[in-house]
Amino acid sequence: MRLRYSDVTPEKLYLSRRELMAGALALAAVGGDAASAPAAAPAPAGAALPATPNPAYRVDDAPTKFEAASTYNNFYEFGVNKEDPARLGHTLKPRPWHVQVDGLVARPKTFDVEEILKLASLEERIYQLRCVEAWSMVIPWIGYPLSALLKQVQPRPGAKYVEFTTLKDPEQFPAQKPTFFGLGSLDWPYTEGLRLDEAMHPLTLLTVGMYGHVLPNQNGAPLRVVIPWKYGFKSAKSLVRIRVTDTEPKTAWNKAAPQEYGFYSNVNPNVDHPRWSQGTERRIGEFRRRKTLMFNGYADQVASLYTGMDLKKNY
Amino acid sequence: MTARGRVALKTAVWLVALAPLAHLVWAWWTDGLTVNPIEYVTRELGETAIRLLLATLALTPIRLLFGVSWPITLRRLLGLFAFFYVTLHFMVWIVLDHFFDWRTMADDIAKRPWITVGVTAFLLLVPLAATSTTGMIKRLGGATWRRLHRLIYVAGVLGVLHYIWLAKKVLVQPWVYAALLATLLGIRAWTTARKLGGRWIVLGSRG
Numbered sequence: 001m002r003l004r005y006s007d008v009t010p011e012k013l014y015l016s017r018r019e020l021m022a023g024a025l026a027l028a029a030v031g032g033d034a035a036s037a038p039a040a041a042p043a044p045a046g047a048a049l050p051a052t053p054n055p056a057y058r059v060d061d062a063p064t065k066f067e068a069a070s071t072y073n074n075f076y077e078f079g080v081n082k083e084d085p086a087r088l089g090h091t092l093k094p095r096p097w098h099v100q101v102d103g104l105v106a107r108p109k110t111f112d113v114e115e116i117l118k119l120a121s122l123e124e125r126i127y128q129l130r131c132v133e134a135w136s137m138v139i140p141w142i143g144y145p146l147s148a149l150l151k152q153v154q155p156r157p158g159a160k161y162v163e164f165t166t167l168k169d170p171e172q173f174p175a176q177k178p179t180f181f182g183l184g185s186l187d188w189p190y191t192e193g194l195r196l197d198e199a200m201h202p203l204t205l206l207t208v209g210m211y212g213h214v215l216p217n218q219n220g221a222p223l224r225v226v227i228p229w230k231y232g233f234k235s236a237k238s239l240v241r242i243r244v245t246d247t248e249p250k251t252a253w254n255k256a257a258p259q260e261y262g263f264y265s266n267v268n269p270n271v272d273h274p275r276w277s278q279g280t281e282r283r284i285g286e287f288r289r290r291k292t293l294m295f296n297g298y299a300d301q302v303a304s305l306y307t308g309m310d311l312k313k314n315y
Numbered sequence: 316m317t318a319r320g321r322v323a324l325k326t327a328v329w330l331v332a333l334a335p336l337a338h339l340v341w342a343w344w345t346d347g348l349t350v351n352p353i354e355y356v357t358r359e360l361g362e363t364a365i366r367l368l369l370a371t372l373a374l375t376p377i378r379l380l381f382g383v384s385w386p387i388t389l390r391r392l393l394g395l396f397a398f399f400y401v402t403l404h405f406m407v408w409i410v411l412d413h414f415f416d417w418r419t420m421a422d423d424i425a426k427r428p429w430i431t432v433g434v435t436a437f438l439l440l441v442p443l444a445a446t447s448t449t450g451m452i453k454r455l456g457g458a459t460w461r462r463l464h465r466l467i468y469v470a471g472v473l474g475v476l477h478y479i480w481l482a483k484k485v486l487v488q489p490w491v492y493a494a495l496l497a498t499l500l501g502i503r504a505w506t507t508a509r510k511l512g513g514r515w516i517v518l519g520s521r522g
Binding site for chain 1: 349350351353354411412413414419422423426427429480481483484485486487490
């Protein structure tokens, strides 16, 4: 039997923020009203997107509440605060949308997003998401392996990397408007990159939906990538270009703070961020920290990509 | 200023200083602490602490620049509120964030400069809060007490440094606080230098 996200996640498993804080305050012996009814989680707002659950990609833990996954976001194109993307997400127009797939490929092509949706069958995969800021979520994504798209354009011999580019349009992304001396801003457009073998890895998901629905704007509509064994910022959103290349792409956060955000940025509890430990994380909805797993729990599948590499150097 | 004016002023300070805490309690009650409540509460308490510390440090420059001295009467109250929020901020870190995991916290204090300076700033403020009563001023003597309380400058610098080091480089807020602190301390330094300079000129002319 195949189960959908909504079938496997009874509401009572979710811990509401208020219960969490009540519990925490009780622990702190301050006292608190622990008796509070959790509010019903609102349904995703976008159109439903049918997808077949892929049982090979599941997580034992319950998915994070949709409400949390769609209101607590890092998407600096909308602003630096976590609530900015949900608040300002309406300014993004995910249709019509095109994505240019080119570079070192035999058949470069600009795809309409509707075409992308039909290129391969949509699967639902439940992945762990680990932010570099030491919090994490469990999210049921909808999409298909990026390799399916890359095979369409046929990378040429000598191709080694893939670069992802997010839309640059200050009309749709308010935080891309010029700021005072560039303060509070990244170097737009946001770019990210993977080695070609990482991009072709079956875990790397070209993503168009989550929680049974199309991607909300604040989560990177209309299409993004999700690379579950790397810190969240590697999973670039609202893509307009995917370029195959032979040189390591420059990435947005690496340009902003090279000693803090490397090209690889694999989740690794043994390599600390210069300013904090990556050994533990706070799962959104939980009170105690939990241990961070090597490659975010995907070591069996991806560790071989890095055989012989010094992961402290290639952070 | 009249006695009634003073009471009104202090009441206003109490209300303003307690508003951020009231906001947090209200947000907790109405389920508005974001989905990462511990991070949110820590940040709000820390930011309020820095603001109150800067407010405390602003009173002397106001006197120096504008010649109004009544704000000085609020210095102890504001300073104690700053200490109150720093303490809450620190307690949330110990209890809610790390849940008494002393080893991890000790590691963090030793390894991460921003935590080292944050904890140091808190420790520096403890003796200042403890000696804030009129009785303690008398017991220590004015000169000693004033020398001791200069530690607030160090705590202010360390507090802002704590924020700069922990935040991503692209954030503006920490630098705004740094600029404000530099201005407030700069006004003091400039006035002191002018006074000393004046004395040297006088001494020199006696030569």
